[in-house]
Amino acid sequence: MVITVFSPKGGVGKTTLALTLAKVLGETNKVCVLECDFSPGDFVSLLDLDKEKNIVNACLGDYRACLQKPQGEKFDVIVGGFPDMQESLKYADVERLIDSLSSEYDYVLIDLQPQVSEATVPALLKADRVLFVLEDDISAVSRTVGIIEYLKLHGFLDVSKACAVVNKVKGKGKYITAVDLGIPVIYSIPYLQRLSEYKDKKMIRHAKNLKDAFFEVKKEKSLLRRLLNGFKRVEQKDK
Numbered sequence: 037m038v039i040t041v042f043s044p045k046g047g048v049g050k051t052t053l054a055l056t057l058a059k060v061l062g063e064t065n066k067v068c069v070l071e072c073d074f075s076p077g078d079f080v081s082l083l084d085l086d087k088e089k090n091i092v093n094a095c096l097g098d099y100r101a102c103l104q105k106p107q108g109e110k111f112d113v114i115v116g117g118f119p120d121m122q123e124s125l126k127y128a129d130v131e132r133l134i135d136s137l138s139s140e141y142d143y144v145l146i147d148l149q150p151q152v153s154e155a156t157v158p159a160l161l162k163a164d165r166v167l168f169v170l171e172d173d174i175s176a177v178s179r180t181v182g183i184i185e186y187l188k189l190h191g192f193l194d195v196s197k198a199c200a201v202v203n204k205v206k207g208k209g210k211y212i213t214a215v216d217l218g219i220p221v222i223y224s225i226p227y228l229q230r231l232s233e234y235k236d237k238k239m240i241r242h243a244k245n246l247k248d249a250f251f252e253v254k255k256e257k258s259l260l261r262r263l264l265n266g267f268k269r270v271e272q273k274d275k
């Protein structure tokens with residue numbers, strides 16, 4: 037299963053959530069996190085990894101040689117690239133890498149950069165689920181609404197696969213409750229004082245809840261789909 041963590045804005049918690057989810061899912065599953073970020077990303081410094089084993093070399097060479105396991109973790113990662121590297125990747129290169137990873141791992145989590153480009157669109161189109169991360173402020177909410185419209189218009193996003201998590205919530209929901217994102221908001225994570233890193237116990241607890249909420253939505257959807265299919269079958273019989 038490919039889960040892409042995305043937001044049109046930086047600093048909302050994508051990387052933190054992708055890594056905490058990897059830690060939680062990695063307890064019982066084979067997990068790889070692909071940092072699809074050319075800004076460059078944060079994995080190299082955050083996890084103390086080799087920057088040469090990056091997404092570009094994984095796409096253009098042997099991806100297995102680019103897999104790295106952060107110290108003390110059970111999951112693998114492929115680190116992001118640098119701004120000038122993005123143009124060397126075509127859609128099909130990244131698509132092939134995602135296909136290879138998803139055939140080898142139970143879960144492929146993609147930490148996707150905010151900017152949409154040829155090299156990053158496969159992370160949206162190959163995803164089984166796209167998790168939008170946003171904060172409850174006017175800029176994050178309006179940008180999220182805007183990017184969902186844009187992605188839909190260009191056929192880059194299947195909204196039935198998308199859901200949202202609100203992060204760094206302080207107090208009651210404000211903007212998020214007033215706006216219809218067009219996708220379900222499945223969980224809220226409070227602003228955690230002195231959050232040190234993705235391994236933080238409180239963050240892990242929230243990631244576990246998020247994981248439960250995440251698969252719950254899917255179950256509800258498939259139940260709904262089953263019911264609708266049931267109706268369709270009855271209709272067809274009646275004809």
Ligand SMILES: Nc1ncnc2c1ncn2[C@@H]1O[C@H](COP(=O)(O)OP(=O)(O)O)[C@@H](O)[C@H]1O
Binds near residue numbers: 225226
């Ligand atoms: N729930 C939270 N409460 C407080 N700080 C958070 C929370 N989630 C993430 N952060 C912090 O916000 C900053 C940006 O997070 P990051 O995951 O790097 O965002 P992004 O990948 O979207 O740019 C980091 O310093 C991270 O520790």
Ligand SMILES: [Mg+2]
Binds near residue numbers: 052
């Ligand atoms: Mg990030």
